[in-house]
Amino acid sequence: MKFLDHPSRNLFFTGKGGVGKTSVACATAVKLADSGKKVLLVSTDPASNLDEVFDVSLENHPTPISAIPTLSAMNLDPEKSAAEYRERMVGPYRGLLPDAAIKSMEEQFSGSCTLEIAAFDEFSRLLGDPAVTAEFDHVIFDTAPTGHTLRLLTLPSAWDGFMSQNTTGTSCLGPLAGLQEQQKLYQQSVRALCDAATTTLVLVARTESSALREAARTSEELAELGVGNQHLVINGVFQAVDTTDPYAVALQQRGAAAIDEIPAGLNAFPQTTVPLCPGVILGIDSLRRLGTLDSAVATDVADESVSGDDELAPLSGLIDDLVAPGHGVILAMGKGGVGKTTVAAAVAVAIAQRGYDVHLSTTDPAAHLEAAMNDERLPNLSITRIDPAAETARYSEEVLSSAGANLDEQGKALLQEDLRSPCTEEIAVFRAFADAVAAGTNKFVVLDTAPTGHTVLLLVSALAYHREVTRQSSEMPEAVENLLPRLRDPDFTRVLIVTLAEATPVHEAAALQRDLRRAEIEPYAWVVNQVLSSLPLTDPLMKQRQKHEQQYLREVSQQQASRVAIIPWQLQPPTGIQGLSRLTHCDLSTSPS
Structure with missing residues (x-):
């Protein structure tokens, strides 16, 4: 891995769920520790599997890895950090202020921005205060702060006390008095992130167009904020061993095509390619091999039938029940890169082909729906995109013309800055999402990219949600108002959780399901995409991956979901009406013909 030729002290790894950033971060930590450096590996992923990778129980403090004396690791829990952060801000006022005031302060710290700032608060101790990590030569972060988080920290009024002149004394970050105490530490952290001599941002992507586009978007967003020392890792590069296996050849060609079309901005950075590993990356030995040719060598796989999906139905098995109510909302939810756009489009096409009026929409800024549909249309299928920029502009104009109408110049300046917060976009898109759900009262609405589990949880507390949505607007x-009851109504809303038969996507989907259930929203079914188990494979590396996915299919069907549908890996990308129709008409014995 080229970024290890002259490694900076801090290395941040970022990328979509399932691209392998944890494996690459862990392998980096092991290689540096093997060279004699003292290394601290930190994860802020709520679904972190560092414990599983190293076979050790980790908490929120450095824990030595016994197999490598110079390596320590730790997990940071963002939700626990948010709770502790909230108490640090509110605790000193308990007993001094009325209960109603304390309750109000707690609600002010219930928004999604608080979770991000709390996570960054943990980052800052490790990044901005050199004394905390003085014993280590390198600190490696699995999951970097997002551009969203860093933009929150650049809001100047969060630091100069200007908000104290606001009648509420709050912003999207909550009460600002507590934040000002952290100002110096946060500023030091941001400076460290932007210092090329100190920090390297490693963008991890797979040989898939969507993952590379996400890496490019993240790269641009962070570069605009001054994080310029970036390195691209293209993980999972596949080379067919058996060129008579049409699936292996198709996978190799698809990956090569994605690399050939890599976004121009990424080509400016140094690049490392990592061969596709046939199995799960667990243990020190597998981490040491990652990135080498040895990691792409498949071990012998017994020539036996793979039957882990015998009782799992194809996606076509869900359509009859999905259309039974005659109208309603179908949500395709899941982490980036699992194929939820494709699943949403396939379901919408299948319902439209049965004669129902269907509206298909997305909040994806990259507008993948157009690519999935290949610009083809059905007469009773309409397609739109909730454009975050347009919705934010519309919402901001509405707030300025209502809430800002009677403010003086200083008050308007405050309000305009508050509207520049990334939280404004979240609220604006959330409102547009609510409008789209409401349309399901008289037709089918299929939505790709729903609110995150955390955003949905805001609905559980009426006071917290009301504060978040109406802080700038009184209406x-x-x-x-009716969104939560509609989402909780199983006859109106059906949630499809989309995942892959791999560790990170399955565990992140499980975390999403827990969030939904806490909000009293029960998922209708899980859809496992790009399944290899039913395919007649002959390539040894593909067969080994086929074998390894069994444990995750069992985990989904036996531990997570009462209803599961699978989509076999397709020789041709499922785009256009015909390609999408294959997903809801195919059986599980898909053949190359």
């Missing part, structure tokens, strides 16, 4: 739209 609560009807669609927003």
